[in-house]
Amino acid sequence: MNDKKPNITQPKKQQTIAPKNIDEAMLLFQQDNITATKSTKNPFFKSTYASLEEVMKACDHGNKYGILYGYQSRVTETGNLIIIATATHVPSGTSKELPVPCLVPNLHDPQKLGSAITYAKRYALQALFALPSEDDDGNKASGITVPTGKVQPKQPQSSNKGDFA
Numbered sequence: 001m002n003d004k005k006p007n008i009t010q011p012k013k014q015q016t017i018a019p020k021n022i023d024e025a026m027l028l029f030q031q032d033n034i035t036a037t038k039s040t041k042n043p044f045f046k047s048t049y050a051s052l053e054e055v056m057k058a059c060d061h062g063n064k065y066g067i068l069y070g071y072q073s074r075v076t077e078t079g080n081l082i083i084i085a086t087a088t089h090v091p092s093g094t095s096k097e098l099p100v101p102c103l104v105p106n107l108h109d110p111q112k113l114g115s116a117i118t119y120a121k122r123y124a125l126q127a128l129f130a131l132p133s134e135d136d137d138g139n140k141a142s143g144i145t146v147p148t149g150k151v152q153p154k155q156p157q158s159s160n161k162g163d164f165a
Helices: 022-031 052-065 110-128 138-142
Strands: 040-042 047-049 067-075 081-089 094-102
Touching: 022 052, 022 067, 022 081, 022 094, 052 067, 052 081, 052 110, 067 094, 067 110, 081 110, 094 110
Parallel strands: none
Antiparallel strands: 040 047, 067 081, 081 094
16 A cells, blocks of 8 residues: 655745835736726716726725725815825825815705715726726716717817917
């Protein structure tokens, strides 16, 4: 009888890099080339975009580098709502934040307010984590559309005076 044990090689453990602060953690996150999946459909523009849930799922990858993300909100002196995306490197306590205005014509309409908050959260988090994005549903908010549903970029106003004084 052969009592030899089979020669099984153990998988190598991945080397864990411990970032010292939020900047190092964000660098490692970016090196992972994480993107938010654009699977939510915008029927008005016949396009897709990354939903808030998809953006959050992409940002979850930062947890392995000690990045905790979240939101704060603030109302300005003029009554405007600001959504602030935050990313904190938990081990060091260092953080970054990005405020985005939450523009709603009527703050007393809960449906419109909820939509505006979701929109602001999504764009603030995408910008804070430098996630690739495609401006789909922002087209309607900008008011710049043509009959085909495609966005027409604003043209700079020209003057006959020239650019220099």
